[in-house]
Amino acid sequence: MSYTLPPPGDWHVGTFVKTTSPQVVEVLGGAGLDFAVLDAEHAPYDRAALDLSLLAGRAARLPLFVRVQDRSAASLLSVLDLGAAGVLVPHVDSEQDAREVIAHCRYVDGDRGYSSSPRAAGYGALGMKQAIAHGDRSIVICQIESVAAVQDAARIAAVPGVGAVFIGRADLALSMGIHDAQDARVLEATEGVIRAAQAAGTPVGMFVGSSAEREKYRALGVRWFIQGSDQSLLRQAAQAMARPRTPEQAA
Template sequence: MRTNTLKEKIERKQPVFGLFVSIPHPVIIEMIGHAEYDFVIIDLEHAATNMESVEELVRAAELAGMTPLVRISKVERTEILKVLDCGAQGIVIPHVEQREQVEEAVRHAYYHPLGMRSLNSGRPGVFGKYPLTGYIREANEQVMVVPMIESVEGIRQSASILSHPQVSWVLEGAADLSQSLGVPWQTEHPDVQRALGALYEAAKQCQVPYATVARSKEGMALWAERGVYIYVLGDDRNTAFRAYEQKRNDYGNAGGLI
């Protein structure tokens, strides 16, 4: 099985950068890789991506030297099994509010003795080329489980959720958290920032690395001062749109045309 380079970097507390990927085309992954990102989170929650596309996106991430993770749409045995059998090296679980959600995901994501993931000799196990007992051990060492905390209840239960030994790191979800707090899309609202601070403290208490979705350079600097080193810099669609918009406006203004 491929070495999870993201896991190694996080263990060294090395700054790492990732993007959500919602456009289901391998060229997008290639471009992100050439831009020297460390990981991608292929999105099954908000994007119209099918499982065949997931496998192609995972393969592109491997070729680009990035760690491929998948944000699943729900904690469900077959979906978790399929994305890992495609070669994803971890799952991101949206809307985690109870420790039981992590427990169920772990049961489906890991082989015995950590879980009961269904045995298979597909592409992560090189189609049975090597002894599968060794693959099982390696898979349990390489796969990551990442809960997203994005509600008031999730914040309230965060210490319990993050105390699970198989939690690799935690990702904040300020957007949905803002809605849960009654201030939708106001991610800089004091209530949202206080809740994120509580999540950060729970992560420190549980010795779980904290990941932020960096939404501004100022926010990036703030979290860097706190010692955070895992950053998700938005998604591919938003990043591309902003670049297209900026270039059109810059050139239009330079020519006095807009």
């Protein structure tokens, strides 16, 4: 399903999907979100589960990205053939990493393998020229989540084909030897990446835990947000309706 990143001055919000249920995708499709991201890096998705969820997204008219488990050619080809609107690629630590990722995701001037049979090619209904043009519009978002990536952020953001950069503050904190993603040093590095990407004319995405945090970074120019997950939304709703517990019950 096609998707276009928000233009300057606009913003989009989606959520992570970490439970391998196509019904969850259907529910989210009616909630007014701009997109959702199937988290194949940290959730137990296999190819069959991704296929069902992407089919549900198409039925619900909800654009779905996949955060792939790694940046290998095989992982990227697999989810793009299944019809993902784009990929969120972890641990892109250098300009060279970004160039390799883009090559794996592109037919023209890249090395993505072609087949007319997957969903992305209309199960053979699209001609080769049309399928290639459609496939090369898939959005590639590179995660900046290490000290090395922060240092190379301007060059990563400037690589042709990088649709956006996405700042992963948790892994960035670990890369810095810090156990708090809200540490001032992590936030300083985050703002540096935002400025570098903006200078390159590349959109910036982030994970945020609340609407207040989203508004903070929207004011800095971030315009693609993943807010929470299906798990956190479920937990928060359940906690909101649960009976108050005594300290003894909570223990």
